[in-house]
Amino acid sequence: MNPLARLILCMLLCCLPLSVTLANIELHDFDSPQQEEDYRELIFELRCLVCQNQNLADSNAELAVDLRRQIYEMLQDGADKQDVIDYMVERYGEFVLYKPPFNAQTLLLWGGPFVFLLLGLFVLFRLVRQNQRETTAKTLSEADRERARALLNEQSEQD
Amino acid sequence: MMKYFLPLGGFILLCALLFFGLGNDPKKVPSPFIGKPAPAFELPRLYADGETLSPADMQGKVWLLNVWASWCVSCRAEHAVITKLIGDTGIDIVGLNYKDTDDEAKRWLTQFGNPYYAIAVDAEGRTGIDWGVYGVPETFVIDKKGTIRLKHIGPVTVDDLKTELIPLIETLRGESA
Numbered sequence: 294m295n296p297l298a299r300l301i302l303c304m305l306l307c308c309l310p311l312s313v314t315l316a317n318i319e320l321h322d323f324d325s326p327q328q329e330e331d332y333r334e335l336i337f338e339l340r341c342l343v344c345q346n347q348n349l350a351d352s353n354a355e356l357a358v359d360l361r362r363q364i365y366e367m368l369q370d371g372a373d374k375q376d377v378i379d380y381m382v383e384r385y386g387e388f389v390l391y392k393p394p395f396n397a398q399t400l401l402l403w404g405g406p407f408v409f410l411l412l413g414l415f416v417l418f419r420l421v422r423q424n425q426r427e428t429t430a431k432t433l434s435e436a437d438r439e440r441a442r443a444l445l446n447e448q449s450e451q452d
Numbered sequence: 453m454m455k456y457f458l459p460l461g462g463f464i465l466l467c468a469l470l471f472f473g474l475g476n477d478p479k480k481v482p483s484p485f486i487g488k489p490a491p492a493f494e495l496p497r498l499y500a501d502g503e504t505l506s507p508a509d510m511q512g513k514v515w516l517l518n519v520w521a522s523w524c525v526s527c528r529a530e531h532a533v534i535t536k537l538i539g540d541t542g543i544d545i546v547g548l549n550y551k552d553t554d555d556e557a558k559r560w561l562t563q564f565g566n567p568y569y570a571i572a573v574d575a576e577g578r579t580g581i582d583w584g585v586y587g588v589p590e591t592f593v594i595d596k597k598g599t600i601r602l603k604h605i606g607p608v609t610v611d612d613l614k615t616e617l618i619p620l621i622e623t624l625r626g627e628s629a
């Protein structure tokens with residue numbers, strides 16, 4: 294196998310686990326493709342509070358099973374996506390959202406990376422400028438050049 | 453000089469932040485229910501065939517809702533503390549038997565004793581979801597007006613009784629209905 298083919302195969306293998314991380318999710322019948330889409334999005338967006346670093350789609354904890362059932366029933370009863378999200382936030386707090394909302398409390402969370410990026414750019418800028426100034430300082434003035442030439446000539450005459 | 457102290461200062465600040473973070477327990481999610489009316493339910497009672505129990509029945513007094521199950525190991529440890537709390541304060545505690553079977557719940561109570569004022573059966577865990585329960589045991593303190601004032605996640609310890617629950621119960625009893 295040539296190296297390129299090997300590389301491509303390797304990359305393809307990396308994609309494999311993504312499709313098998315889902316928990317054994319119950320099969321549901323949906324009234325419409327839209328409803329199924331909503332259900333899928335919700336179980337990916339909502340957190341399982343027992344195993345906190347998994348969403349409802351990944352988790353097979355009993356609570357996750359119950360919450361998936363709750364979501365399914367609410368959607369069947371005509372609730373839309375926002376209704377379900379509101380219901381969960383009302384009971385479990387904003388922590389239940391895998392993607393935290395942008396508000397005063399989460400300002401640092403969302404803005405933090407950009408602050409650090411700006412800080413980094415500022416430091417980089419300063420370093421580059423400083424470096425430039427030092428390089429400029431190292432260039433010789435015409436008088437220095439003249440002196441150096443004179444010294445070198447003196448040396449070669451002695452030889 | 454500044455050049456050397458700036459990174460050091462940043463490092464110390466980061467250490468302080470991380471150290472502070474270590475003290476937080478991520479398992480304790482603050483309940484959005486504090487200060488809100490207790491969610492209603494109408495559930496069958498254990499040991500009382502045909503009768504139901506609802507938070508409205510408890511209106512006018514300070515009471516606790518203790519979520520437990522026979523399969524929950526830490527509920528066993530908590531059971532003695534709950535019994536002691538009732539002995540010390542005479543508080544009415546409603547047990548919410550969460551995702552359990554009646555037979556196993558009764559066997560558990562026969563073995564360890566039944567200190568509860570009444571037990572509501574939430575076999576499917578729907579009331580649990582309505583109350584934002586995500587791990588048993590959990591204990592709610594509800595005031596005379598039917599407002600949730602405290603949620604304790606995890607087993608209540610003797611220490612929690614002294615520092616948290618008993619003082620709160622005394623304060624709430626002093627409030628008007």
